[in-house]
Amino acid sequence: MQDERPKYRAKKSLGQNFLIDQNICHKIVNAINPGPDDHIIEIGPGRGALTEFIVEASPKKFTVIEMDSNLADRLEEDWPTLNVVRADALKYPWEDLNNNGPCKIIGNLPYNIGSKLIWDIVSKVKTLEHAIFMVQHEVALRLTAQLDGKAYGALTAWVNNFAETRYLFKVPPTVFRPRPKVDSAVVGFKPLPLEQWPANPEKLSELIKLLFQKRRKQMSTILKKQWTLELEQWFEKEGVSPQARPENISPKQLLSLSKHI
Numbered sequence: 001m002q003d004e005r006p007k008y009r010a011k012k013s014l015g016q017n018f019l020i021d022q023n024i025c026h027k028i029v030n031a032i033n034p035g036p037d038d039h040i041i042e043i044g045p046g047r048g049a050l051t052e053f054i055v056e057a058s059p060k061k062f063t064v065i066e067m068d069s070n071l072a073d074r075l076e077e078d079w080p081t082l083n084v085v086r087a088d089a090l091k092y093p094w095e096d097l098n099n100n101g102p103c104k105i106i107g108n109l110p111y112n113i114g115s116k117l118i119w120d121i122v123s124k125v126k127t128l129e130h131a132i133f134m135v136q137h138e139v140a141l142r143l144t145a146q147l148d149g150k151a152y153g154a155l156t157a158w159v160n161n162f163a164e165t166r167y168l169f170k171v172p173p174t175v176f177r178p179r180p181k182v183d184s185a186v187v188g189f190k191p192l193p194l195e196q197w198p199a200n201p202e203k204l205s206e207l208i209k210l211l212f213q214k215r216r217k218q219m220s221t222i223l224k225k226q227w228t229l230e231l232e233q234w235f236e237k238e239g240v241s242p243q244a245r246p247e248n249i250s251p252k253q254l255l256s257l258s259k260h261i
Contacts, residue, residue: 019049019108021175028186029053031168032106032132036060039100043089043107043117048075050106055079065089089117094124105131111180114139115155122162122189123201131189132168140167140185152247154212158205160251161198163189204258211246211254218243226261234260 019025029050034040034057045051045064054062063083066072072086085092090113097103105128109117114135121131135143138151143159144167145151159165171184198204214222220242223231235242238253249257 017108017110017176017178017180018046019175020177022049024171024175025049026053027169028106028108028132028134029057031186031188032104032130034059034104039063039103041065041097041103041105043105043109045075046071046108048078050108051075051079051082054106055082065092089113090120094121097128098124098126100127102127102129104129106133108134111136111139111182115142118143118189119155119158122159122191123197126194126197128163128189128191130191131163132186133189134171134184134186136180137170137183137185140187143167143187147250148248150247153215154208157208157212157246157249157251157254159189161192161204161255163191165189198255198258200258203261204255207258207261208254211249215246218245219249222246223261230260 032040032054034054036058038057038059039061040054040059040063042051042054042062042064045066046068051064061083062081063085064075065085065087066075067086067088069086072084075082076084089107103125105121105125107117114133118133118135121128139155141151142153142155144165145153145156166188168186168188171186173179173181173183176184211219211222219235219240220227232242234257238256240249240253
């Protein structure tokens with residue numbers, strides 16, 4: 001049956017690029033592997049390209065977070081059983097999910113907020129089982145970067161202290177309307193056991209931001225004001241030169257270092 005409602009135009013202010021390729025949608029949803037016992041949260045469902053396939057899997061609970069009221073209305077019309085939350089995902093209280101049992105999170109994230117959202121979600125949702133996010137290709141490379149590489153940065157170091165990341169597949173601009181000017185990619189996240197999470201994430205966050213704001217400088221220069229004998233001993237113990245740069249320090253070493261500053 002043809003949809004007779006007025007055609008919805010993407011809003012540039014909200015970074016909306018709608019998926020139109022069903023094969024890609026199916027591939028993304030397959031990556032999260034929704035099942036009848038799952039609680040699925042979808043961020044920015046838009047016109048429901050992924051939503052449709054997730055609904056078919058009949059998860060126990062399915063929540064979508066959509067800040068565009070017109071799209072939220074349409075989602076409720078199309079799937080009356082859907083739990084539609086009208087909210088800005090950047091302001092969503094992700095910690096609240098910890099009171100509701102295991103969950104899986106999926107989303108085609110707007111380019112302008114993807115990194116910030118992922119930063120928050122992986123470090124706040126302790127009940128996360130699995131996450132699948134489509135982001136700008138450059139961000140996907142940062143999320144899955146290896147030590148010493150150009151793409152390795154603050155986002156890499158932070159996320160990898162909470163979850164394992166996996167680059168799944170590249171997505172061309174042609175599967176979106178309107179077409180973005182760059183490629184996208186889908187990344188999978190598998191949380192680390194909670195006992196491996198940072199005990200003091202605020203300290204780690206402060207250190208990572210301090211270091212990678214000056215990533216071209218040597219560690220001894222960046223940490224000059226914080227330098228102590230204890231810090232010097234840490235570098236010796238870890239076999240890391242004080243002349244190394246932030247991109248030469250692994251996520252776990254950064255976590256360890258944050259305890260000594």
